[in-house]
Amino acid sequence: MAGRAAGGASRALRRGGGTAIAGAIAQRIDSALPARLAGQIGHGCALVTGTNGKTTTARMLAAAAREAGLQPLANPSGSNLMRGITAALISETGATGSIRNGADRVGIFEVDEAVLPHAVRALRPRAVIFTNLFRDQLDRYGEADAVVSIWQRAISDLLPDATLVVNADDPAVASLIEAAERPVLTYGIDDVSQAIDEPEHASDYKLCLTCDEELDYDATFYGHIGHWCCPGCGRTRPAPDVRALSIDANRDGSAAVSIATADGEREFYLPLSGLYNVANALAATAGAVALGLPMDAALRALAAFLPAFGRQERFRVEGRDVVVLLGKNPTGLNQVLRTISAGQGAQHLLFFLNDGIADGRDISWIWDADYEIIAAGARGVTVSGTRADELALRLSYADVAAEPRVVTETRAAMDAALAQTPPGEMLYVLPTYTAMLEVRELLAARAGVRPYWEDTP
Numbered sequence: 001m002a003g004r005a006a007g008g009a010s011r012a013l014r015r016g017g018g019t020a021i022a023g024a025i026a027q028r029i030d031s032a033l034p035a036r037l038a039g040q041i042g043h044g045c046a047l048v049t050g051t052n053g054k055t056t057t058a059r060m061l062a063a064a065a066r067e068a069g070l071q072p073l074a075n076p077s078g079s080n081l082m083r084g085i086t087a088a089l090i091s092e093t094g095a096t097g098s099i100r101n102g103a104d105r106v107g108i109f110e111v112d113e114a115v116l117p118h119a120v121r122a123l124r125p126r127a128v129i130f131t132n133l134f135r136d137q138l139d140r141y142g143e144a145d146a147v148v149s150i151w152q153r154a155i156s157d158l159l160p161d162a163t164l165v166v167n168a169d170d171p172a173v174a175s176l177i178e179a180a181e182r183p184v185l186t187y188g189i190d191d192v193s194q195a196i197d198e199p200e201h202a203s204d205y206k207l208c209l210t211c212d213e214e215l216d217y218d219a220t221f222y223g224h225i226g227h228w229c230c231p232g233c234g235r236t237r238p239a240p241d242v243r244a245l246s247i248d249a250n251r252d253g254s255a256a257v258s259i260a261t262a263d264g265e266r267e268f269y270l271p272l273s274g275l276y277n278v279a280n281a282l283a284a285t286a287g288a289v290a291l292g293l294p295m296d297a298a299l300r301a302l303a304a305f306l307p308a309f310g311r312q313e314r315f316r317v318e319g320r321d322v323v324v325l326l327g328k329n330p331t332g333l334n335q336v337l338r339t340i341s342a343g344q345g346a347q348h349l350l351f352f353l354n355d356g357i358a359d360g361r362d363i364s365w366i367w368d369a370d371y372e373i374i375a376a377g378a379r380g381v382t383v384s385g386t387r388a389d390e391l392a393l394r395l396s397y398a399d400v401a402a403e404p405r406v407v408t409e410t411r412a413a414m415d416a417a418l419a420q421t422p423p424g425e426m427l428y429v430l431p432t433y434t435a436m437l438e439v440r441e442l443l444a445a446r447a448g449v450r451p452y453w454e455d456t457p
């Protein structure tokens with residue numbers, strides 16, 4: 001009750017969504033609370049973790065559960081520490097302090113990579129979905145190897161019949177299978193026509209985690225994601241249980257994806273662009289299989305999917321189309337840049353680089369991202385954020401703009417970028433995480449969209 005009151009007060013004072021504070025207070029009073037509430041969720045819980053794609057994957061899986069007639073209980077985007085999860089559980093309790101409609105509910109939580117062991121112990125999930133492991137927020141976690149050992153510890157605490165859902169195309173994630181001693185379901189992209197010719201700078205896992213030998217790739221999709229094998233110890237990409245046989249991108253960025261599961265082959269429509277979103281859709285589909293949801297419901301949910309705030313969200317502002325694409329690490333950003341460069345005509349761009357705690361204080365990753373991808377199509381380029389000067393320097397090295405216009409203040413930067421974009425054309429906004437919150441609020445106000453915490457997940 002104290003948690004709910006604090007959450008309500010925070011919302012009333014407009015201090016933000018009031019999501020995490022409720023959890024923080026309730027957890028301090030009763031540390032066993034999340035476990036007790038999670039135990040009332042009739043269809044159990046699934047957790048989604050990994051560097052990129054966990055918000056989108058969790059939302060896709062929640063949509064699949066809803067389409068299957070269940071009531072998903074999810075944490076809002078970004079509130080993926082234990083206090084955010086606890087707050088989400090509390091917000092779904094009734095007057096007696098129990099989860100409302102517990103019997104019809106399924107918990108779908110996105111979980112920060114480092115928090116997974118706590119979440120596993122508290123929530124006793126039926127399935128854990130691992131999306132990928134990229135270099136991200138180095139100052140928070142140390143190198144990616146440390147995350148693998150954190151995940152291995154979490155897996156050893158899973159219930160014996162809990163299913164691991166694993167990205168076969170990511171050698172680091174796939175390495176989790178070996179000592180799992182739990183049921184495993186793998187997913188991956190079989191369509192090698194989607195491979196890129198040149199490996200990206202951002203590839204983190206060129207070396208085998210088992211024997212340190214350099215991995216061989218038959219096909220690279222992005223970063224270290226692809227068809228890999230190790231010439232040293234013979235470890236190789238597992239054949240995926242849920243796999244994309246072919247991906248046909250439409251002009252508007254949507255795609256027709258042909259998918260194979262144990263049930264056979266089908267085609268589904270995915271209204272999102274980027275190969276990374278195909279991977280997210282496969283992760284969600286495999287998660288649906290692990291939870292025993294009907295495949296038809298899962299694919300219907302994907303076809304009707306709307307992106308989470310800030311992730312490919314579109315606004316119509318003063319006659320311009322504005323699309324917001326979150327870019328917070330080299331691999332995620334490279335995918336975003338590829339999506340932009342595939343678009344028609346000149347590209348008007350507004351970048352934000354912040355170094356807040358939630359962004360990662362270390363911004364050296366911008367030197368590993370391939371801004372060169374958009375050099376040919378970039379026209380009006382505006383750079384903003386607390387580290388705008390550093391990014392402007394990076395963009396000039398990438399030949400994206402000889403002298404990008406630097407406008408530090410967010411609102412002024414948005415005004416400048418909109419003014420530079422001719423009516424009827426598209427402005428791409430690429431913020432880091434904390435800037436995304438500001439940008440989103442600004443655009444929502446101008447376009448008349450509700451603030452994000454009023455969105456139902």
Ligand SMILES: [Zn+2]
Nearest residue numbers: 208211230233
């Ligand atoms: Zn090896």
